[in-house]
Amino acid sequence: MKPGLTVKPYPYKPRSVGGYDVEIKIKYSGICGADIHAIKNDWSNSTYPIVTGHEIVGKVATVGEKVTKFKEGDLVGVGQPTRGGFADAIHVEDSYVHIIPESLNPVYAPPLMCAGLTVFTPMLRKGIKKANRVGIVGIGGLGHLAIQFPSALGAEAIAFSHSSNKREQSLELDEINAVSHIFNYLFVTPSGQIVLLALPKGTMTFHVGELIWPEVSISGSLLRGRKYVDKTLEFAAKHNIRPMIECFPLCKINKAPKYVDSGKPRYCVVLESD
Numbered sequence: 001m002k003p004g005l006t007v008k009p010y011p012y013k014p015r016s017v018g019g020y021d022v023e024i025k026i027k028y029s030g031i032c033g034a035d036i037h038a039i040k041n042d043w044s045n046s047t048y049p050i051v052t053g054h055e056i057v058g059k060v061a062t063v064g065e066k067v068t069k070f071k072e073g074d075l076v077g078v079g080q081p082t083r084g085g086f087a088d089a090i091h092v093e094d095s096y097v098h099i100i101p102e103s104l105n106p107v108y109a110p111p112l113m114c115a116g117l118t119v120f121t122p123m124l125r126k127g128i129k130k131a132n133r134v135g136i137v138g139i140g141g142l143g144h145l146a147i148q149f150p151s152a153l154g155a156e157a158i159a160f161s162h163s164s165n166k167r168e169q170s171l172e173l174d175e176i177n178a179v180s181h182i183f184n185y186l187f188v189t190p191s192g193q194i195v196l197l198a199l200p201k202g203t204m205t206f207h208v209g210e211l212i213w214p215e216v217s218i219s220g221s222l223l224r225g226r227k228y229v230d231k232t233l234e235f236a237a238k239h240n241i242r243p244m245i246e247c248f249p250l251c252k253i254n255k256a257p258k259y260v261d262s263g264k265p266r267y268c269v270v271l272e273s274d
Helices: 033-040 106-126 164-173 226-239 256-262
Strands: 021-031 055-063 075-078 089-093 097-099 133-137 156-161 177-180 193-196 217-220 245-249 268-272
Touching: 021 075, 021 106, 021 256, 033 256, 055 089, 055 106, 075 106, 097 226, 106 193, 106 226, 106 245, 106 268, 245 256, 256 268
Parallel strands: 133 156, 156 177, 193 217, 245 268
Antiparallel strands: 021 055, 021 089, 021 268, 055 075, 075 097
């Protein structure tokens, strides 16, 4: 196995279900941009064979004798740092398992547990509130979800994209100010904060004065903590925040990664078990 966009079956014998394990029959699994970066070795840290797939939703098939939070038949999800979603089933420790809210269609849950979590977590940590203005740069897998959360928090979202065809889609997703233009610079008002969410290939460069004079700070946001996963799922269910998805049957697993890598999906791809 080597870097590329072709995935192959990886047969193995799973360990027996332990006391705290939950075995899940997988129904939906999202393909994240991070999966594509990993299998292509874009970050130069992949080792092969590599197992991907960390946006997993399905029903509980079996639980270990010490599991108390879940039972057979529960609709659940599993996110980072678990791997192995491109499969029929998986079993993981119960501390990595989350209940999917009843009011949330489970097909939407995989992207919410990664892309949704990625954009909503820093909004909670930064304390986004009424009267705040939140700029979203890039309307893709992350951005199209990011523009839906601020208004539910009472804030105003402003979308920036170099693709004019995303203007109408952005406006349909939420009541926002959509700005479509090619930017050489993004000027942030004094004391503004830039939060980096995506992890693209390559590096960023800037002069330190570009941060000092306008008193701008740059930070990153890492997925962390089950409480944020639960909050994201519950908040999205309550406020009708949904990803735009395209579904592929699991048997088309080698068509889907190439499609994601092309940048054509609007905006998330979810595999559905046959």
